Amino acid sequence: MSTIEDVRKVLQDLVAPELQSLHAKIDGVGQTVEARFQTVDAKLETMGLRITSLERELSLRIQNLDERSVARNELILAKLETFGARLGARFDAIEKKMDTDRAEILRMFDTDKRISSLEGKVAAVSAIEPAAAPPAVREGSRELAGSTE
Secondary structure, three states, X not given: OHHHXXXXXXXXXXXXXXXXXXXXXXXXXXXXXXXXXXXXXXXXHHHHHHHHHHHHHHHHHHHHHHHHHHHHHHHHHHHHHHHHHHHXXXXXXXXXXHHHHHHHHHHHOOHHHHHHHHHHHHHHXXXXXXXXXXXXXXXXXXXXXXXXX
């Protein structure tokens, strides 16, 4: 078994140092990779903190914008309600004035009563003897009688 021992000795003399050298290089690469992972982890953690900070800031800005929008909408609504009330009051005043004017116009031009009054006067004048009626009434009754013919 001396050949086996010789082969073993040759392997230990030649291959073992190379294996140890490779093992040391692998350990060095592992340490380098580990260091890079730690650097990347630190950068990711920093990025996470920045993102969280930006999210907080954005949330505050959105909340502030919402509050301003609500306040502005309430102000606009109050102005619209005030305007609507004023406009309604103006319409009511105009409607009342129109009703008053309409009643006044109908009272002034109450033609049905005026016509019936005139017809009554004409009938009364016609019933009176023409000689007994004053001259103005006689002329008026002739004009009225002539206009009906």
